[in-house]
Amino acid sequence: MTPILEVQKLTKSYQTEAGSLTVLKEISLEIQPGATCSIVGPSGSGKTTLLGLCAGLDVPSGGTVRLDGRDLYSVDEDGRARIRRELVGFVFQNFQLIPTLTALENVMIPLELQGNRDAKARALQLLEKVGLADRPGHYPAQLSGGEQQRVALARAFMNRPRILFADEPTGNLDAETADHVVQVLFELNASFQTALVLVTHNLELAQLTQRIFKLHRGALVSEEQGKLANQALSGAAS
């Protein structure tokens, strides 16, 4: 089976006044369709950089990234945008909802971008799934942090992505709200058979994924199995 994400010798360096600074060193990994993984490590270890490169948000200094067998960096920026539109979903730490759009409109965007006319019906379904069926007309500023992140989750699954990238999805939330959001995230992930790449500081959260990659100073130092992955799957299934 073709891996949904295939990273080969991925390197990212920046030129600074003090010389070249390498923030990612020859990272290689593979994620199969529907699998879940997390990337953990201390601040500055290169987690977010790796996530950005895997999603085609930045350009690497070396190495390759393939999403569903397609080389992300052999196409131009608009080509990568097209691949994101078709394959990728995003969840951000600070939600990144568009403040001038209602919850419903925020969720509709990915399908609207594909020219799909069923965007509204599907967006309403997803809002219902994340428990916000009664708030479609609310603007982000009128929603709590947890509600905003649930809208972001609905938006992330709108285009039935093959892979979801989540950057500290609970970083801005309190524990109770975070648990709720995580539950919704894994439920949606399971029901859409989406692969999940999760960047987090939270080791408990990381344990819910099947594989955990540990980064240190830009290098992949270890890989282990998530101890609670089965629990997450069964929780999602129930």
Next chain:
Amino acid sequence: MKQMLETILHLFRAWTWQMAWRDSRRSRRRLLLYAASIVLGVAALTAIASSGRQMQRAIDEQSKALLGADLVVSARDAGLTPAQESFLKTLGGEQAREISFASMVYFPKSEGTRLVQVRALAGGFPFYGELETSPSSAVDALRNGTGALVEQNLMDVFGAKVGDDVKVGDITLPIAGVLSRVPGETMGFATIAPRVYVPFNSLANSGLLSEGTLARYKVYFKFDYNFDVETFADARRPEFRRLQLSYDTVQERQRDLGRALENMMRFLNLIGFVALLLGGVGVASGIHVHMKQKLATIATLRCLGTSVGQSFAVYLAQAAALGMIGAVAGAVIGTVVQYFIPSLLADFIPFAIEPAVSWKGLWSGIWMGFLICILFALLPLIPVRKIPPLAALRSAFSDDNGMRRDPLLWLGYAVVIAGLVAFGILQSRRWQHGVGYAVGIVGAFAMLAFVAWMISFVMRKVVSSSWPFVIRQGLSNLYRPNNRTVLLMVSLGMGTFLVLTLYLVQMNLLGELLRPKSDKDGNAVLFDIQPDQREGVRAILKSQELPVIEDVPMVSMRLKSIKGRTVEEIRKDPRSGIRGWALAREYRSTYRGELAPTEKLLSGTWHERVDSADESIPVSLERGIAENLKVGLGDEIVFDIQGVPVVTHVASLREVDWRRLSPNFFVVFPRGSIEDAPAMHMMLTRVETSEQSARLQREVVRQFPNVSAADLSLILQTVSSVLDKISFVVRFMALFTVGTGLIVLGGTIVSGRYQRLRESILLRTLGASRKQVLQVLMVEYVLLGALAALTGIVFAVGANWALASVVFDLKPRIYPMPMLITIASVSSLTLIFGLLGNRTLLNRPPLEVLRAEV
């Protein structure tokens, strides 16, 4: 290129507009304010274009009334020679005649006198259009020889009414009516020499026309309908020239007026365009702030899969919509404003205009405004292409991102400048002027921006932590990130600069005229004094205790030959390079033994006296006329003084200061040369009050009706009223620039409020009182306003200096009062706008503001 095509394609997709509409939700009022920046500029250009079209139409429709006849032939004399008479008879058609000259009129009832232009009219002129009078029957009285027509303003000065008497020379006539319009003439400049029409037959008894009187004789012709007057007249051009007659046809007048109108409209357009450009800068700065706020949204959209062109198209659509709204609103306002322009220009245009909606003017205003808006909006929109999706992940993402190296941004600037040059060339019709205009505007903008940058730089260096909190915060706002220094300096500084320059130039022109050279200079002139009247006039001056500063004889003469070639020969020679007017004019020359205080000898020898007039007389020529006649030292000139040839040679060249109120001459003869020739005299005296002046004029006119008097106050009054009228029109146009400056100021402050929001709220959260936040804002706005005004003033003083010394040849002067008023008013306006724009920040609790506006 690919991105541009993609952007254009996306502009035709519904989602782009739907997204643009949704995205604008929280900023619509602010975007409308940015759109308002271009409204006044578009309004100015639409109004100018529309009224220009109406005026051109009026010229076409009223063409014959512009001249009042099919053909006008004129001679520079009080009568026609037999040869001229018989030639004019051969031209046929219906004829009317008019003699016009300057003379004094006397209103017996009020005992007032005034120098006027007397016109004696015989025949059916005007053949097209009419002499408009009140009552309308007054024209008949003029034609019957029973009354005179007088202009309203002259009647007003002396409190005269229809039916009162007016004395012109030796004749006294009742005023039959008030003259309100003469076909083809403007009424605005009437103050220079108000017109008084008298019956032609009465002139013979007036005693006003004598040898040497400067008069103009006109014969008006009316031909059959469809008669080709221009071809007819052009075929006889040599004959007109030989007889020293000039002529004017309807077509020629139409062309002249059209040209003059086009020049005037172009000039106004160039002024109006500055307002639009300033509006463009307002749009650019507004969009810049708008895009900064949209950074996260754009990054998110890019993460969600929108292409570069697609996200660019969303914001281009917003800019296009606001450009269209601004342009349409401006065009509508401009169409309303153009209804006022005819009355504004009524004094300058010799025809009546009916204002009407000009669709062409409306469209041209809309397109011009739309294009400028898009062009200026593109500058801050171009960086949208460079916002990476990564910005959604990294909050500390820098938006600079190598923009300075983006070739498309430079292309954007190049397009703006090219557009400016193109507009300049289109309006001035000369590429040098167009480039000069663009360089001037871009230079002014650049210099203002540079001064703003300098201010930020200096503030950064001087603000010290030991200063009071409020002052330190207020000053620091001038250089902190997201400061408004450059934008406010450019918009306010430009407006101040334009308006003040116009004002200073006007003050300087008037100031130069008002300034007495010395107490001994004359300020009142009596002219056309015949030799036998000299003693009488001197006696009047003596009895009124007024000095005779100068008593100058004037002998009228014409050129007969230059360097052995007759005037006729020179006229026929196309290579002579000597202008017709210099050959044909009547020279009023004098004789004296010394140079006047207004003269300077440039070369040659000054001859005080000659012993015999039989040999060639050494004369002195003014430099300019010598250049025009193409003569130098030693060259022979033969003058004709009433049929007698007088041989002279150029012995010296002089420079003359024509601005001094003093009798100045092109040609000065030495003593002992032409004393025997019939001469008129001119006397210069000095009056201290207007009562003295009126008493002198009254007495002179009573005893010697043919003698005319003019005093400096009259000339000043005239010049001042003309300048007032011109500057009113220019200021009216400059008002659009000032108005735009204020709107841009409002927009800047509102957009600045969003930028400063967090800072102000944080200050209040940390315990700053409302008063303290208010004081910080006050320091910032007053300082910005004062600095912008000061910079505008410095530029205006510079421009006035350049215009005064290079264009008007005046000594530039400083006027402290208007400058102080400018600084005070611009600073207070900035403060008022600033505080109004920020009042929501001050009056509501921080959290409420934060929730609602972020």
